[in-house]
């Protein structure tokens with residue numbers, strides 16, 4: 485087994501860590517009060533990180549999944565929520581790249597890679613999240629068009645996305661009746677509502693409403709009935725990307741805490757010399773390291789074109805869980821100052837908790853692992 489990163493990925497890590505700590509971290513908590521500027525998204529585009537997985541012919545980098553993981557981990561050290569742009573850019577590349585007609589790909593993928601346009605992913609609805617195969621949004625054929633009606637809930641970037649990959653029912657009940665559609669969000673019949681959230685303010689999560697929104701039939705992505713498989717295939721790699729976003733944020737908190745516990749003294753010695761403190765740091769580092777290796781294993785499997793569904797669900801369960809635990813400990817180890825909002829710990833904690841839920845909860849991750857181990861005939865929903 486080879487545990488080393490390529491020279492290019494080492495360089496990417498170095499450049500992005502510097503950018504994250506100098507350009508993102510100082511403003512991290514401020515996006516609660518003001519919108520994340522479009523110029524800043526375009527700056528990410530200039531760094532090349534939004535199009536890592538977008539083919540070069542469409543303005544991207546044609547990079548590996550491992551490179552995507554490195555970029556996500558490093559940028560999340562500065563601002564966890566910036567990782568959403570990488571996730572959505574990659575999901576767009578995967579779903580549009582594999583199924584959208586040429587005119588959509590050539591117009592939208594370069595715009596996503598440059599940061600000029602932002603895409604969203606519309607699967608969840610008010611009544612279905614974990615049980616997404618039961619979604620109710622309808623896409624009814626009318627002449628050479630489809631009319632889409634329904635509400636998509638808890639959508640990252642709902643407040644400002646330019647388009648959405650909308651999953652809607654075109655056939656009978658269950659997963660096989662679902663197709664995906666590319667829907668520009670300036671079409672008549674689209675409206676938005678932004679939620680007030682515990683964290684993740686930058687992402688302006690909310691609902692997208694579709695009231696008989698008319699799209700040409702050519703905006704259906706891929707064959708009829710393959711939408712659910714497209715969504716699950718995207719989850720397979722994105723769950724490890726999410727794990728690395730959480731771990732990057734937690735590792736930055738750990739690094740800050742290691743420095744702090746060397747400097748702060750109680751009872752005549754540095755905090756780090758109290759075993760009760762140093763052992764906490766050791767335990768969280770060990771947990772984060774294990775989850776990190778797992779996440780990179782998944783991305784290597786994805787690069788090799790090998791199956792990684794169970795491993796990715798494991799990473800998505802453990803990455804956010806260990807990160808939440810680590811950040812919580814870092815906050816406490818900073819004492820009264822860690823609880824203040826001028827320190828980033830509470831923001832990090834609230835942000836990372838969001839992705840304990842998003843893209844699949846711990847229970848759903850465990851049911852994916854169990855299904856892969858026992859076989860589909862033992863799945864609870866069968």
Ligand SMILES: Cc1cc2nc3c(=O)[nH]c(=O)nc-3n(C[C@H](O)[C@H](O)[C@H](O)COP(=O)(O)OP(=O)(O)OC[C@H]3O[C@@H](n4cnc5c(N)ncnc54)[C@H](O)[C@@H]3O)c2cc1C
Nearest residue numbers: 605606607608613614638639640838841842843844845847
């Ligand atoms: C920060 C954030 C960003 C998100 N971004 C997006 C996005 O961009 N696009 C999108 O489509 N969705 C998005 N989501 C939605 C997310 O994917 C769903 O919230 C998630 O899949 C869970 O669905 P739910 O909220 O409906 O919970 P439910 O499915 O109602 O589950 C509620 C609780 O019950 C548990 N539960 C459910 N079923 C079972 C079971 N069979 N066995 C044991 N326990 C069970 C769950 O684990 C959970 O704890 C986002 C959510 C968050 C928090």
